[in-house]
Every structure is written in structure tokens, then in C-alpha cells.
Amino acid sequence: MAAENASCTSCPVNLLIATRPNIAEAVPGLLEEVIEGVNSLPTGTDEDRKDVLVKCRALARALETPRETMVDHCWGQIGAIGAIIFGVDSGLWVLMARNGDKSQKVTDLAVSLGVDPRLLGRLMRHISAMGLLIEVDQDEYRPTNYTKALSLPQIGHGYLGLTACTVAGTLRFHEFSRKRGWMNPTRSQDTSLMHAYGTDKNLFSWVHDLGYGEQLNDYLGGYNLGRPLWMDPGVYPVKERLIDEADPSPDAPFLVDIGGNVGHDLERFHSRYPSVPGKLILQDLPMMIHQIKDLDPDIIRMEYDFHNEQPVKGKSARVYYIHSMLHNWPDDVCESILARVKEAMKPGYSRLLINETVMPHNSAHWETTGLDMMMLTLFSSEERTSTAWYDLIENKAGLKIVKVWSAGKGVESVIECVNEH
Numbered sequence: 381m382a383a384e385n386a387s388c389t390s391c392p393v394n395l396l397i398a399t400r401p402n403i404a405e406a407v408p409g410l411l412e413e414v415i416e417g418v419n420s421l422p423t424g425t426d427e428d429r430k431d432v433l434v435k436c437r438a439l440a441r442a443l444e445t446p447r448e449t450m451v452d453h454c455w456g457q458i459g460a461i462g463a464i465i466f467g468v469d470s471g472l473w474v475l476m477a478r479n480g481d482k483s484q485k486v487t488d489l490a491v492s493l494g495v496d497p498r499l500l501g502r503l504m505r506h507i508s509a510m511g512l513l514i515e516v517d518q519d520e521y522r523p524t525n526y527t528k529a530l531s532l533p534q535i536g537h538g539y540l541g542l543t544a545c546t547v548a549g550t551l552r553f554h555e556f557s558r559k560r561g562w563m564n565p566t567r568s569q570d571t572s573l574m575h576a577y578g579t580d581k582n583l584f585s586w587v588h589d590l591g592y593g594e595q596l597n598d599y600l601g602g603y604n605l606g607r608p609l610w611m612d613p614g615v616y617p618v619k620e621r622l623i624d625e626a627d628p629s630p631d632a633p634f635l636v637d638i639g640g641n642v643g644h645d646l647e648r649f650h651s652r653y654p655s656v657p658g659k660l661i662l663q664d665l666p667m668m669i670h671q672i673k674d675l676d677p678d679i680i681r682m683e684y685d686f687h688n689e690q691p692v693k694g695k696s697a698r699v700y701y702i703h704s705m706l707h708n709w710p711d712d713v714c715e716s717i718l719a720r721v722k723e724a725m726k727p728g729y730s731r732l733l734i735n736e737t738v739m740p741h742n743s744a745h746w747e748t749t750g751l752d753m754m755m756l757t758l759f760s761s762e763e764r765t766s767t768a769w770y771d772l773i774e775n776k777a778g779l780k781i782v783k784v785w786s787a788g789k790g791v792e793s794v795i796e797c798v799n800e801h
């Protein structure tokens with residue numbers, strides 16, 4: 381067998397390794413760790429569950445061969461993602477979820493959806509083979525928790541509004557990068573997304589103009605599902621740091637959410653703290669503000685481009701809040717955004733809360749590194765390390781970081797800043 385690639389003199393390794401387990405020697409140890417982790421799940425935390433999940437993935441990867449890993453990526457996962465998106469777009473997941481937990485025949489589903497049963501059968505067969513749907517009989521399936529959740533806009537619409545609209549930016553990043561001499565990209569006007577689709581639009585305008593802005597916003601609204609929020613007592617002490625000593629007059633601006641999308645964070649904040657002193661203000665581009673469907677009337681909507689002078693100035697807000705927005709932009713743009721916030725902050729009163737990922741220097745969680753890949757390939761930006769955050773906020777923007785409040789693995793921290801001057 382060793383002769384199989386004898387002709388490939390430039391190959392640095394023998395072809396045989398492609399059909400041997402990736403890390404065979406790690407399998408027994410990982411299996412033990414998985415068993416131990418699973419046994420302690422009933423008394424463990426969600427962090428413990430996440431650790432077991434990482435081990436399970438490592439176990440599967442160690443056991444499979446390089447060829448199987450490649451085929452999993454290039455046939456299995458990509459095919460499943462395409463089939464899942466079809467299911468979101470055609471209404472399959474909503475229909476199945478409405479039908480309940482019973483087993484469901486492809487022919488019946490196809491008639492209700494108005495799609496070719498042969499086509500639907502092929503797609504569902506693959507989704508089931510990938511472990512995401514339960515096959516009960518030939519062309520008959522039972523939903524799983526996952527496929528039921530795909531009927532929710534916060535889960536299903538991520539596939540439509542994000543992945544389906546932008547994936548070429550990621551998959552053609554190598555080409556974009558090669559043409560730019562393999563350098564780390566840092567120009568917001570030159571992204572792999574723009575290269576792949578031949579556009580000069582940034583992701584938000586691109587997706588909006590394709591007609592999927594609403595789906596992208598639904599995905600953003602579900603971004604923090606099941607993860608601690610910045611306002612949770614275990615993450616950031618809202619009362620002690622913000623509410624106490626805030627200007628009590630009803631027209632004083634309390635919290636301004638800059639780039640707050642359609643207001644999901646402010647809605648959550650309002651429901652947890654319904655009687656904070658002063659006003660809650662949502663700022664985003666007109667195209668986003670116009671897409672707001674339901675927003676508590678107590679929350680003020682304000683069209684605003686963060687490159688311009690901050691309108692909540694003079695009578696400064698107690699809190700300027702930025703969530704998952706600076707990571708979309710390289711340092712030069714962030715510097716300009718922060719300069720506008722700094723001008724508006726009242727020294728000794730206002731705080732800026734930056735709710736963003738702090739990339740650890742090692743042992744990063746895959747959710748954090750995955751997000752960094754998105755920033756790299758869709759925005760020419762990055763998930764910043766604490767060194768990069770200090771450099772941006774203190775050295776470049778001239779603000780002071782008071783404290784970084786951590787919210788756990790793979791979750792955005794709260795970087796609390798003040799303007800000392």
C-alpha cells in the first residue's frame with residue numbers, strides 16, 4: 381500500500397496516513413474524560429456541559445481519519461447546511477414543528493409545502509444521516525430539538541440572513557488574501573466579502589439590499605440566547621455602577637445603545653430594569669431603525685451614523701453602550717467611533733460599556749475563534765485580545781479602561797471605560 385503514492389515525490393507525507401485515525405493514541409483518554417464529564421453533568425454547570433461537548437468533538441476528530449474529516453467538511457457539513465437553508469426558506473421546519481413530535485412522511489410534507497417529494501426526500505435523508513433528524517422509516521422522519529428550533533427566527537434565520545448571503549466571503553478568503561500578499565487585512569473598504577461578491581457594500585448593506593435584512597436582525601436578536609447578558613447580576617453590577625448616582629430627572633439620558641440594531645438589547649434591559657431614572661435611547665442607521673417592528677414605546681428611536689457627532693451630548697448620558705459592533709471594524713474606524721463617544725461623555729459621570737469578546741491569548745473557545753474568522757473574512761476586522769483592546773481604547777482613543785468584567789468562556793466581556801478629561 382505504501383506504493384500508492386510512490387509517484388508523488390513532492391508529497392511530504394505518505395498517502396497511508398489519510399486513512400488512519402487522526403490521533404489514535406488520544407482516543408482512550410478522551411473517552412474516559414467524556415464518560416467522567418457526562419457522569420457529572422447532573423450536578424454540573426452549563427460551563428461543564430460545554431467542556432464535555434468540546435471533549436466529545438475532540439474524541440470524534442481523534443477517531444476519524446483525515447479522509448473522513450475532509451469528506452465530512454466538503455460533502456457532509458456543507459451539504460447539510462445547504463439542505464437546512466432550503467428547509468428554512470421553504471417552511472419545512474415551521475411545518476414540522478407545528479405537526480409536533482409525531483413521525484412525518486416526506487410525501488405529506490412535500491404536498492403541504494408545494495415542493496417535489498423526491499427533492500425533499502433527498503434533502504431530509506442527508507440531514508438525517510448527519511444526525512440532525514430522526515429517520516423512522518423510509519422517507520419518514522421525526523423532528524429533533526434542533527429541527528424544531530430551526531422554526532424559530534432567532535435560530536433558523538441565521539442560516540438565511542447570515543450564512544446564505546455571505547458564505548462566499550469566507551470560502552474565497554484564500555483568494556482575496558493571496559491577491560493581497562497574505563497580509564492580515566485591516567481595511568474596512570476592502571473585505572473578502574466585497575471581493576467574493578464583486579460589491580463595495582459592507583455586510584449590513586449587502587444583506588439588507590439582497591432582501592434579507594429582517595432575517596439578519598432576527599439572528600442578531602438571538603445572538604446571546606442561553607448566554608449570560610452584560611446586565612446579569614453575575615456579570616456587571618448595574619445598580620451599583622450605573623443606577624446609583626445617575627441623574628434622577630426623567631428627561632436625563634440614561635443609556636444610549638449605539639449600533640443597537642432593532643433594539644433587542646434595550647428591550648431586555650428595560651424588562652429587567654423597568655424603572656431606571658431617565659431615558660433609554662436606541663441609535664442605528666436609518667435602514668435599521670426603519671426595520672423596527674415591535675419596540676417598547678418607552679425606548680427612544682434615533683437614526684444615527686456613528687461617524688457623525690453624537691447627538692446625546694451636552695446633557696450627557698450616564699451610559700453609552702456598544703455591543704458586538706466594534707468587532708465589525710478595524711482600528712481606524714473604531715477610533716473614529718470612539719472619538720465621537722468620548723466627546724459626548726461627561727467626565728466623572730458618563731461611562732462607556734463596550735460589550736465585546738476579549739480573545740484569550742491561549743486556549744480560546746471555538747465560538748470566539750469562529751467569530752474571529754467571520755470578522756476576518758466578512759469585515760477585515762477581528763476579535764481583539766486584551767492587549768489589542770487596551771491599545772485601541774487607551775492609546776488610540778484616549779479613554780481609560782476602569783475594569784474588564786468577564787462573563788465566561790465564549791461570551792462577550794464588559795469593558796468599562798471613562799473619559800478622564
Ligand SMILES: C[S@@+](CC[C@H](N)C(=O)[O-])C[C@H]1O[C@@H](n2cnc3c(N)ncnc32)[C@H](O)[C@@H]1O
Nearest residue numbers: 600639640641664665668684685686703704705
Ligand atoms: C453586529 S450588529 C450588532 C447589533 C447590536 N448591538 C447587537 O449586539 O445585537 C452591528 C450593528 O451596527 C450597525 N451599524 C453599522 N454601521 C453603522 C453606522 N455607520 N452607524 C450606526 N450603526 C451602524 C448595524 O446596522 C448593526 O445593527
